[in-house]
Amino acid sequence: MKAGLNAFRFSDRPFATGGLREALADPAAGGFASFEGWVRNHNDGLPVTRLEYEAFEALAIKEGERIIAEARQRFPIIAAACVHRVGSLAIGELAVWVGVSAKHRDEAFQACRYIIDEVKHRVPIWKKEHYVNGDSGWVNCERCAAPHERASHEHPPHER
Amino acid sequence: MGARRIRVQYYAVLREQAGKGHEELTTAAATPADLYSELQSRYPFHLGRGQLKVAVNTEFSEWSRPLNEGDVVVFIPPMAGG
Numbered sequence A: 001m002k003a004g005l006n007a008f009r010f011s012d013r014p015f016a017t018g019g020l021r022e023a024l025a026d027p028a029a030g031g032f033a034s035f036e037g038w039v040r041n042h043n044d045g046l047p048v049t050r051l052e053y054e055a056f057e058a059l060a061i062k063e064g065e066r067i068i069a070e071a072r073q074r075f076p077i078i079a080a081a082c083v084h085r086v087g088s089l090a091i092g093e094l095a096v097w098v099g100v101s102a103k104h105r106d107e108a109f110q111a112c113r114y115i116i117d118e119v120k121h122r123v124p125i126w127k128k129e130h131y132v133n134g135d136s137g138w139v140n141c142e143r144c145a146a147p148h149e150r151a152s153h154e155h156p157p158h159e160r
Numbered sequence B: 001m002g003a004r005r006i007r008v009q010y011y012a013v014l015r016e017q018a019g020k021g022h023e024e025l026t027t028a029a030a031t032p033a034d035l036y037s038e039l040q041s042r043y044p045f046h047l048g049r050g051q052l053k054v055a056v057n058t059e060f061s062e063w064s065r066p067l068n069e070g071d072v073v074v075f076i077p078p079m080a081g082g
Helices: A018-023 A057-074 A105-122 A147-153 B012-018 B032-042
Strands: A008-011 A031-038 A046-055 A077-085 A087-090 A094-102 A125-131 A136-138 B004-009 B022-027 B053-056 B072-076
Touching: A008 A057, A018 A077, A018 A094, A031 A105, A046 A077, A057 A077, A057 A105, A077 A105, A094 A105, A125 B012, B004 B032, B032 B053, B032 B072
Parallel strands: A008 A077, B004 B072
Antiparallel strands: A031 A094, A046 A087, A046 A125, A077 A094, A125 A136, B004 B022, B053 B072
16 A cells, blocks of 8 residues: 555645546556445435535544555555545535556456445434525434334444 | 543434433443433433434444443444435
């Protein structure tokens, strides 16, 4: 794995991906895979006007770095990085970027997929959607809000 | 059990429901589980403990971990990165 900047970072403003991609380049790399998450104009049938991302950054960076270290252990890759936005984002803006360089494409794709999937589930980042009708809601937090549904939805925190 | 001084940081839906981003409080709560119950009686937190994770001093923690003087506790609502 190449040294250099932290592999998992936050950005509080729009960021360019060219330099991130170049930082993963290596003479031994035969492939590069990336994933970009963009802000979509709808979710679950509701039109969305913008998003806000908020993170518990101190823990999020630790967990993000752990995920990238796991990807390195699981797949024979050369380098990987992930940058996630925080703050207010408009439709179409880049919300998260993952890049992986590897000798071959298979491990580049697999590691990229692993990183984005784990980031979504394990890194303390929250997303608030603002809707056309003026409402807003924290994704994954509002529909589980009904107190009478609490008991049936309770489960121990999953260990990884 | 003696009282201890704890810092709690709130994020996302819990920050809005608490009406603040953080606070220092003196509590007899012995564990994060006890502390969350105490806070639920003070704020309109609608998320049950089973829907949350908890971090103590910037690391994921068990709900039954003993709390110590000066600990920083964060209750973590369902995550939604990406």
